[in-house]
Amino acid sequence: MPPALSGRHMGALRRDAKCLGALAAMRLALSLRGYAAIRAAMPEAAQTADGHFYARQLARRITRLARAVPGASCLTQALALQYLLARAGHACELHVGVKRDAKGQFAAHAWVSCNGRIVLGAEGTRLADYTALAGAR
Numbered sequence: 001m002p003p004a005l006s007g008r009h010m011g012a013l014r015r016d017a018k019c020l021g022a023l024a025a026m027r028l029a030l031s032l033r034g035y036a037a038i039r040a041a042m043p044e045a046a047q048t049a050d051g052h053f054y055a056r057q058l059a060r061r062i063t064r065l066a067r068a069v070p071g072a073s074c075l076t077q078a079l080a081l082q083y084l085l086a087r088a089g090h091a092c093e094l095h096v097g098v099k100r101d102a103k104g105q106f107a108a109h110a111w112v113s114c115n116g117r118i119v120l121g122a123e124g125t126r127l128a129d130y131t132a133l134a135g136a137r
Contacts (some may be wrong), residue, residue, distance in 0.1 A: 019061040023069045023082035030076060038079055051090035052115040058084055059112065059120035074121055078110040083121050090114065095121075097130025121136040 027037050062081050066072040078094050087094045092114040101107045109130055111121025118127070 013091045015058075016061060016065060019080065020065050020068065022084050023057060023066055023072050023076060026079040026083065027069055027072055027076045029061065030079070035075070037134065042079075042082060045086040045089050045091040047091045047115065049115075051085065051092065052117055052119065053089065053090055054087055054090055055081070055112070055114035055119040062120065063123070073110075075108075075110040078112045078120060081098070081112050085114070095132050097127065097132045102109065 026038065059081055062077050062084075066077050069076070075096070082092055082094045092111055092112050094110060096108060096110045098106065098108045109121065109125055109127070111125075111127060112119055121127075
């Protein structure tokens with residue numbers, strides 16, 4: 001018989017399950033409903049002092065668990081994080097930027113900031129190369 005999980009481990013499993021569920025839901029919603037419909041239905045939240053710390057914790061989970069969701073792009077991850085933060089009462093901003101890559105091809109990237117600090121999407125990406133599109137919140 002396997003050993004019982006501690007309360008701390010159960011909490012971590014619940015948070016992982018929430019993140020994985022949000023990733024899968026956003027991936028499916030992007031395919032079926034599109035970005036505009038998701039953004040219109042996104043819950044609103046107020047800026048909180050401790051939002052940045054909580055957002056970084058969730059962002060790490062989202063980034064790690066995204067590997068388990070086929071097609072979980074930066075946009076999928078950003079939307080999942082924004083949704084989970086809003087549900088917990090923490091406001092954040094989702095940014096979408098565009099650029100031309102070295103071959104002249106169009107490229108886009110999404111990232112999330114909370115309390116003015118980037119919490120998701122900056123790893124291995126030079127955000128200064130992207131021109132942010134208007135309409136992020």
